[in-house]
Each structure stands twice: as structure tokens, then as C-alpha cells.
Amino acid sequence: MxxxxxxxxxxxxxxxxxxxxxxxxxxxxxxxxxxxxxxxxxxxxxxxxxxxxxxxxxxxxxxxxxxxxxxxxxxxxxxxxxxxxxxxxxxxxxxxxxxxxxxxxxxxxxxxxxxxxxxxxxxxxxxxxxxxxxxxxxxxxxxxxxxxxxxxxxxxxxxxxxxxxxxxxxxxxxxxxxxxxxxxxxxxxxxxxxxxxxxxxxxxxxxxxxxxxxxxxxxxxxxxxxxxxxxxxxxxxxxxxxxxxxxxxxxxxxxxxxxxxxxxxxxxxxxxxxxxxxSLPARDSDLSPAAGQATDAAFAPWEHSANRTGHRLAKDAGGAELYETACASCHGLSGDGSKDGTYPALKGNVTLENGQSANLVSTILHGVTRETEGKHTLMPGFGPDSLVQKLDDAQIARLASYASMTFGDTGQTVTADEVKTLRTGGPVAPLVRLAAPQIMIGVALVVLLVLVLLVVWLIRRRR
Ligand code: HEC
Ligand code: HEC
Ligand code: HEC
Structure with a gap:
């Protein structure tokens, strides 16, 4: 050096x-x-x-x-x-x-x-x-x-x-x-x-x-x-x-x-x-079993009219339709991404694997931003404060389920309640700061335990 x-x-x-x-x-x-x-x-x-x-x-x-x-x-x-x-x-x-x-x-x-x-x-x-x-x-x-x-x-x-x-x-x-x-x-x-x-x-x-x-x-x-x-x-x-x-x-x-x-x-x-x-000792992830079928998995968007300029989404649009409207322009109708890799393929992507649905939903909610070697990588978010297109919890759930079923290897469904929990899981603060609130819950439990023990000890001493 x-x-x-x-x-x-x-x-x-x-x-x-x-x-x-x-x-x-x-x-x-x-x-x-x-x-x-x-x-x-x-x-x-x-x-x-x-x-x-x-x-x-x-x-x-x-x-x-x-x-x-x-x-x-x-x-x-x-x-x-x-x-x-x-x-x-x-x-x-x-x-x-x-x-x-x-x-x-x-x-x-x-x-x-x-x-x-x-x-x-x-x-x-x-x-x-x-x-x-x-x-x-x-x-x-x-x-x-x-x-x-x-x-x-x-x-x-x-x-x-x-x-x-x-x-x-x-x-x-x-x-x-x-x-x-x-x-x-x-x-x-x-x-x-x-x-x-x-x-x-x-x-x-x-x-x-x-x-x-x-x-x-x-x-x-x-x-x-x-x-x-x-x-x-x-x-x-x-x-x-x-x-x-x-x-x-x-x-x-x-x-x-x-x-x-x-x-x-x-x-x-x-x-x-x-x-x-x-060299880490192997540990298996505790993955939940693949959930049931998403209702509209049979719909294959690439067989659908590819050009939908001006198409307006119905509130109850299915996952495939949502994907075609909000995602396909970058990730491709069949999830292959762009040739040069700027837009990643969703087929075979780890984020679509079983156990990673939190990351899939959070990515849809908040998008991606990362700067490396002076180059900015950006995917817009689709959550409530999106500047591009706002999707509600149920729409994101249908979209995430559709993407997992279609491009992932294990058909996994996401519910609107899960989306809501992730959406309200605190603002997306940077880095380890996210872990801090969770650590503090543990601290709270220990504090309470110590206080209970103290009270028990005081009562005993009085006797
Ligand atoms: C304007 C283009 C664009 C649109 C529209 C778009 N994405 Fe993305 N997407 C990107 C880019 C760019 C990345 C980040 C690539 C990187 O990190 O190198 C990305 C990353 C992702 C990832 C993370 C992949 C990984 O390997 O971690 C997922 C999942 C994803 N997008 C899903 C979606 C879904 C679902 C939609 C529709 C709601 C969507 N994207 C809409 C451009 C887009
Ligand atoms: C602040 C929390 C945090 C820290 C610190 C952190 N990671 Fe991560 N890491 C994550 C999250 C969250 C993901 C999933 C991101 C995604 O879906 O794009 C991830 C993804 C990864 C992945 C991709 C794995 C996969 O299956 O998708 C690797 C590899 C990784 N981290 C390695 C590391 C290493 C090595 C370090 C230390 C040098 C580290 N991380 C530090 C939170 C963290
Ligand atoms: C994940 C967030 C986080 C990271 C990373 C972090 N700190 Fe801190 N640090 C804090 C917080 C929060 C406090 C105040 C905690 C409190 O008030 O109990 C703190 C307090 C401190 C203090 C005590 C100062 C004082 O008198 O109050 C020092 C010194 C310190 N950090 C140094 C560092 C150094 C050096 C690094 C890198 C090696 C570092 N910190 C990385 C969050 C962080």
C-alpha cells in the first residue's frame, strides 16, 4: 500500500x-x-x-x-x-x-x-x-x-x-x-x-x-x-x-x-x-412455504396489445395490467430487462425469490437510488408520494404477486395488509439507522425487566 x-x-x-x-x-x-x-x-x-x-x-x-x-x-x-x-x-x-x-x-x-x-x-x-x-x-x-x-x-x-x-x-x-x-x-x-x-x-x-x-x-x-x-x-x-x-x-x-x-x-x-x-457456516433461510395462486397469473401481457399509449388504469386493474402500464417500459413485457443491463431483468432476480417480498414491495414503494463512480442509478417509486404514478396498497399487492408468480421461481402472493405494514414501517431512513428502532424495542424490554426486578426486590426488602 x-x-x-x-x-x-x-x-x-x-x-x-x-x-x-x-x-x-x-x-x-x-x-x-x-x-x-x-x-x-x-x-x-x-x-x-x-x-x-x-x-x-x-x-x-x-x-x-x-x-x-x-x-x-x-x-x-x-x-x-x-x-x-x-x-x-x-x-x-x-x-x-x-x-x-x-x-x-x-x-x-x-x-x-x-x-x-x-x-x-x-x-x-x-x-x-x-x-x-x-x-x-x-x-x-x-x-x-x-x-x-x-x-x-x-x-x-x-x-x-x-x-x-x-x-x-x-x-x-x-x-x-x-x-x-x-x-x-x-x-x-x-x-x-x-x-x-x-x-x-x-x-x-x-x-x-x-x-x-x-x-x-x-x-x-x-x-x-x-x-x-x-x-x-x-x-x-x-x-x-x-x-x-x-x-x-x-x-x-x-x-x-x-x-x-x-x-x-x-x-x-x-x-x-x-x-x-x-467460509461462513451454512444456515438455511426460514422461508415461508410458497403461497397460493395469484388470481390473474394466467394473463400473459406479452400476448396482449403491446402499445397502450393513453391507456388509463382502472382502480381494480389486475396485476398483469398494472405491470404492463407501470413497469414494462423499463423491465420489458416478459421481464427480460434491457440488453445493456441498465434496467435489470426481473426473471431470475433474487428480489423475486421466496422470502424477499419485503424487498420487492419496498422497491416498488420507494424505487432505487444509488450513486457509484459518479453515475446515478434511478428507478422511480410508486408509493403515495410518487411523482410518476401513485399505486395504492391493493394495487401494489396485486402487482407484486403477479411479478413473483410470473418472473420468480416460487409463486408467492402479497396481501394489501402486508404492503400497508411495509409502507408504514417508518420512513426509509438511510443505512443502519433502520435497525435502530428495532434494537430499541429490545432495550425497552430489558429496561422494563430491570424495573420489575427492582420493584420485586424493594417489596421483599420491606417485608
Ligand atoms: C423508469 C424505468 C423503470 C420503471 C418504470 C420501473 N423500474 Fe424497476 N428498476 C429500474 C432501475 C433503473 C432499477 C435499478 C437497477 C440497479 O439497481 O442497478 C430497477 C430495479 C428494480 C428492482 C430491483 C431489482 C434487484 O435486483 O434488486 C425491482 C424488483 C424492480 N425494479 C421492479 C419494478 C416494478 C415491479 C416496476 C413497476 C411498478 C418497476 N420496477 C418500474 C427501472 C425502472
Ligand atoms: C443497513 C443495513 C445493512 C448493512 C450494514 C449491510 N447490508 Fe447487505 N443488505 C441489506 C439489505 C436490506 C439487502 C437487500 C437489498 C435489496 O433487496 O436490494 C442487502 C443485500 C445484500 C446482499 C445481496 C444478497 C441477496 O441475496 O440479495 C449482499 C451480498 C450483502 N447485502 C452483503 C453485505 C455485506 C458484505 C455487508 C457488510 C460489508 C452488508 N451487506 C451490510 C442491508 C444491509
Ligand atoms: C447507526 C448510526 C451510527 C453510526 C454508524 C455511528 N454512530 Fe456514533 N452515535 C450514534 C448515536 C445515535 C449517538 C448518540 C446516542 C445516545 O445519545 O445515546 C452516537 C454517539 C456517539 C459518540 C458519543 C459522543 C457524545 O459525547 O455524545 C461518539 C464518540 C460516536 N458516536 C462516535 C462514532 C464514530 C467514531 C463512528 C464510526 C466509527 C460512529 N459514531 C458511527 C449513531 C451512530
Whole structure:
């Protein structure tokens, strides 16, 4: 790895992901703090939309109330300017603030706990020296009682956090070790891809076996059923680097992970992650059995009048008719996509597979937006705030059922109620922020448990 001289400004921007293309052409230094900040995607949560880099103020909606990310610029008054390296390390890896208060796990410290001392030190130097201080306070998080009791996090942490930095396994290759470090540590893939238990702690025995993320499903990455056994190494690497693979494209939160973090990583690091993912123990996805027949599956749109300019949709239009009107212009009447691949084929696409209906519905609702190497990929959304065409829940359900039946390998039907649940599954906030509200439900349960135990103890003591 060659070190390249970077101006202070350029390094700050790189961490922010703004200098993507000029730097992507060079070999990034994996030991630099800016690179580590990109790998860990600190900007995703600590930079508000349109706000100054790392000045915080991004609001994460949780069922308990709004949690706001902190100003982590080196401002002494409003940021982390007074943090020592040790205090910084405790905040990032243990979720403990400088004043001793516990952070809510909307900050992914359970994954960052696996980061090395050297990377934390480089990250600290980067924030202290290369990030511009912003002298404004981020709004304070003020959850209602009992969630205001930050000490209650001790209980949740004892159960689900507190990992140690990952040490190398001498029996494995350098690439495998690097890949495991990135996947489990800074790149925190498991925050979304590892299933969670009732208290929303990660089920570590089912590492990367697939998990729900708000209105999306982060698929099984193991070689098991419903996993990645039919993806080639090259395909997987291309997906991580560009969001495009033979059988699928990155949408929703994964598109953001690619755009803000993964596309900026070195090819060596991408290949290392692929090497590690290949070695995961196989876990089968818990797929619901294919549901019944969609009513209008027999309708074959390509046998239908192809040119329907000016055709107006009836409210109760069937799935095929909806597809022809809203989707066929880009994805083709027979779902083959465009020759050059700009518009992906829906035939054989992972999003049409059993178990991925949440991703299909969310893609129809919100469309796709992803910027890689300066090129913007865009599919319009068809939800209630669509600028192109608004479809209601029942129409989207019929459309999704039709697409699954016709282009997918397992006939799966989607109901209007399912569409409604996904549509109201919170605004499509970027990245891991989507997982935070769900984690907070677990925190709430632990807080309640601790309070119940406290009351029981007090009553007993009185006796
Ligand atoms: C998924 C969103 C998310 C990501 C990614 C994230 N953070 Fe945070 N972080 C938060 C939130 C939310 C808080 C405030 C939590 C609270 O108030 O309990 C926070 C708090 C902090 C604090 C405590 C500051 C203080 O005094 O309040 C530090 C330091 C910090 N983050 C550093 C980082 C660094 C460094 C990274 C990248 C390695 C990072 N964060 C990535 C969401 C995130
Ligand atoms: C913020 C949550 C989140 C994070 C973090 C995340 N992913 Fe994903 N990932 C998703 C979602 C959601 C999908 C499904 C996207 C779609 O349908 O387009 C996905 C899709 C994928 C796929 C395609 C699998 C398939 O069968 O369609 C791969 C491969 C993948 N992610 C790998 C990774 C790796 C490796 C990391 C860490 C470097 C990672 N992801 C981090 C949420 C996430
Ligand atoms: C204006 C063109 C256009 C229209 C109309 C359109 N799409 Fe798309 N679609 C795209 C583009 C572009 C992508 C993203 C390609 C990428 O991510 O590289 C996409 C992606 C998708 C994906 C995700 C594929 C994957 O691999 O993850 C699905 C599913 C999908 N579209 C279904 C539909 C459905 C159903 C409709 C009709 C409601 C529709 N599209 C309408 C252009 C369009």
C-alpha cells in the first residue's frame, strides 16, 4: 500500500464520501483514519442531511422517542474535542460517554467493539486533526421515563454487547482474517444481516443468516438455502463494489452501504470480505412455504396489445395490467430487462425469490437510488408520494404477486395488509439507522425487566 499525501480538506471530504471518484482511482491506505471512518460509515449517522460533516443532529425515530446523534467534531464545547483517546475508545467500543453516561445502541458499538486498538487510535487522530470543528450543539436526546434511565443499558450490554477486538486466527489466510475483521467489526454487516432474538440482541450462532431491517430484509449471506451458494466470488465482489450482480442489485439500505462506504474500499478489502463470507457456516433461510395462486397469473401481457399509449388504469386493474402500464417500459413485457443491463431483468432476480417480498414491495414503494463512480442509478417509486404514478396498497399487492408468480421461481402472493405494514414501517431512513428502532424495542424490554426486578426486590426488602 502506498501512502498518498492528502490535504486536510481532502481527507475530511474523503471521510464524508464526497471525494469518491478522484480518490477511488488511487490505492487508499487502509490504516488511515479517513479510510477507517469510511469503512465504519460514521458519517451515515453523524452527518444530518444537508448538515456539516459529523456535526450530528440526525434524528433516529424509535418507538420510545427520538434519539439524536451527537456532534463528533473536535469542538471542545459541543463536540468531542475534550475526549482523550481512552474516552473516545470507550464511547465507540463500549457505548460509554465521556461523562460516564451510557449511549443507546442506536450507535452500533456492539460491532465496533471488535475494532483493533490501532484502528481506534487512527480514527481518533482523524477526528481530532482532520475533521473541522463545528461550534453548534446537536439537539439533546430526551426520551420519556423509564427510557431516560441510561444506566439501564448496563443490563442490555451485559447480555448483548461487550465483544473484544478480533484477534487473528493463525490457521487462516491473511485475506480471511482481514475479511472477518471488516465484516464483524467496522463494516458491521451483521447489524443488518444477522437475525435478532426477542430482546433484539444479535443471534451470534446464526451469523449473517438474514435479518429484518425496518421495511427491508437483509438476506442470508451464508452458503445455505436462500443464501449465496449460487453467486460466484467475482459476482459477490462486484455487488459490494458497485451494487450490481448477475441476479440482483443493491436497493434500499444496501444501496446506501455501497454508495457511502463499500464502493470506496480497496479491491483487496472487498476480496477479503468475499473470502471470509465464503467460509461462513451454512444456515438455511426460514422461508415461508410458497403461497397460493395469484388470481390473474394466467394473463400473459406479452400476448396482449403491446402499445397502450393513453391507456388509463382502472382502480381494480389486475396485476398483469398494472405491470404492463407501470413497469414494462423499463423491465420489458416478459421481464427480460434491457440488453445493456441498465434496467435489470426481473426473471431470475433474487428480489423475486421466496422470502424477499419485503424487498420487492419496498422497491416498488420507494424505487432505487444509488450513486457509484459518479453515475446515478434511478428507478422511480410508486408509493403515495410518487411523482410518476401513485399505486395504492391493493394495487401494489396485486402487482407484486403477479411479478413473483410470473418472473420468480416460487409463486408467492402479497396481501394489501402486508404492503400497508411495509409502507408504514417508518420512513426509509438511510443505512443502519433502520435497525435502530428495532434494537430499541429490545432495550425497552430489558429496561422494563430491570424495573420489575427492582420493584420485586424493594417489596421483599420491606417485608
Ligand atoms: C447507526 C448510526 C451510527 C453510526 C454508524 C455511528 N454512530 Fe456514533 N452515535 C450514534 C448515536 C445515535 C449517538 C448518540 C446516542 C445516545 O445519545 O445515546 C452516537 C454517539 C456517539 C459518540 C458519543 C459522543 C457524545 O459525547 O455524545 C461518539 C464518540 C460516536 N458516536 C462516535 C462514532 C464514530 C467514531 C463512528 C464510526 C466509527 C460512529 N459514531 C458511527 C449513531 C451512530
Ligand atoms: C443497513 C443495513 C445493512 C448493512 C450494514 C449491510 N447490508 Fe447487505 N443488505 C441489506 C439489505 C436490506 C439487502 C437487500 C437489498 C435489496 O433487496 O436490494 C442487502 C443485500 C445484500 C446482499 C445481496 C444478497 C441477496 O441475496 O440479495 C449482499 C451480498 C450483502 N447485502 C452483503 C453485505 C455485506 C458484505 C455487508 C457488510 C460489508 C452488508 N451487506 C451490510 C442491508 C444491509
Ligand atoms: C423508469 C424505468 C423503470 C420503471 C418504470 C420501473 N423500474 Fe424497476 N428498476 C429500474 C432501475 C433503473 C432499477 C435499478 C437497477 C440497479 O439497481 O442497478 C430497477 C430495479 C428494480 C428492482 C430491483 C431489482 C434487484 O435486483 O434488486 C425491482 C424488483 C424492480 N425494479 C421492479 C419494478 C416494478 C415491479 C416496476 C413497476 C411498478 C418497476 N420496477 C418500474 C427501472 C425502472
Amino acid at each position: 502506498t501512502r498518498f499525501p492528502l490535504t486536510r480538506m481532502a481527507r475530511a471530504l474523503m471521510g464524508f464520501g464526497l471525494l469518491a471518484s478522484p480518490l477511488a482511482a488511487q490505492t487508499p491506505d487502509p490504516a488511515s483514519g479517513a479510510y477507517i471512518a469510511t469503512t465504519a460509515d460514521c458519517a451515515a449517522c453523524h452527518t444530518a442531511k444537508g448538515g456539516k460533516p459529523f456535526a450530528g443532529g440526525y434524528a433516529i425515530n424509535s418507538p420510545m422517542g427520538v434519539i439524536t446523534s451527537s456532534n463528533i467534531t473536535p469542538s471542545k464545547e459541543f463536540g468531542i474535542g475534550s475526549y482523550t483517546l481512552e474516552e473516545f475508545s470507550d464511547a465507540v467500543r463500549k457505548g460509554i460517554r465521556r461523562d460516564g453516561a451510557h449511549l443507546y445502541p442506536a450507535m452500533p458499538y456492539p460491532a465496533y467493539a471488535h475494532m483493533s486498538d490501532a484502528d481506534i487510535a487512527a480514527l481518533y487522530d482523524y477526528f481530532m486533526q482532520d475533521v473541522a470543528p463545528v461550534e453548534t450543539a446537536a439537539p439533546e436526546t430526551d426520551l420519556p421515563f423509564p427510557f431516560s434511565q441510561r444506566w439501564a443499558m448496563i443490563g442490555w450490554n451485559a447480555l448483548f454487547a461487550g465483544g473484544a477486538p478480533i484477534t487473528s486466527d493463525p490457521d487462516q489466510s491473511e485475506a480471511w482474517n482481514r475479511g472477518r475483521y471488516l465484516v464483524q467489526g467496522p463494516a458491521h454487516c451483521g447489524t443488518c444481516h444477522t437475525p435478532r432474538n426477542l430482546l433484539m440482541g444479535s443471534k451470534t450462532a446464526d451469523l449473517m443468516a438474514g435479518g429484518d431491517v425496518g421495511a427491508w430484509y437483509a438476506p442470508n449471506l451464508t452458503p445455505g438455502k436462500g443464501g449465496l451458494s449460487d453467486w460466484s466470488d467475482a459476482d459477490l465482489a462486484r455487488y459490494l463494489k458497485t451494487g450490481i450482480a448477475t441476479h440482483g442489485r443493491a436497493s434500499g439500505p444496501m444501496a446506501e452501504a455501497v454508495e457511502y462506504s463499500l464502493q470506496h474500499l480497496s479491491d483487496t478489502d472487498i476480496d477479503a470480505m468475499v473470502t471470509y463470507l465464503r
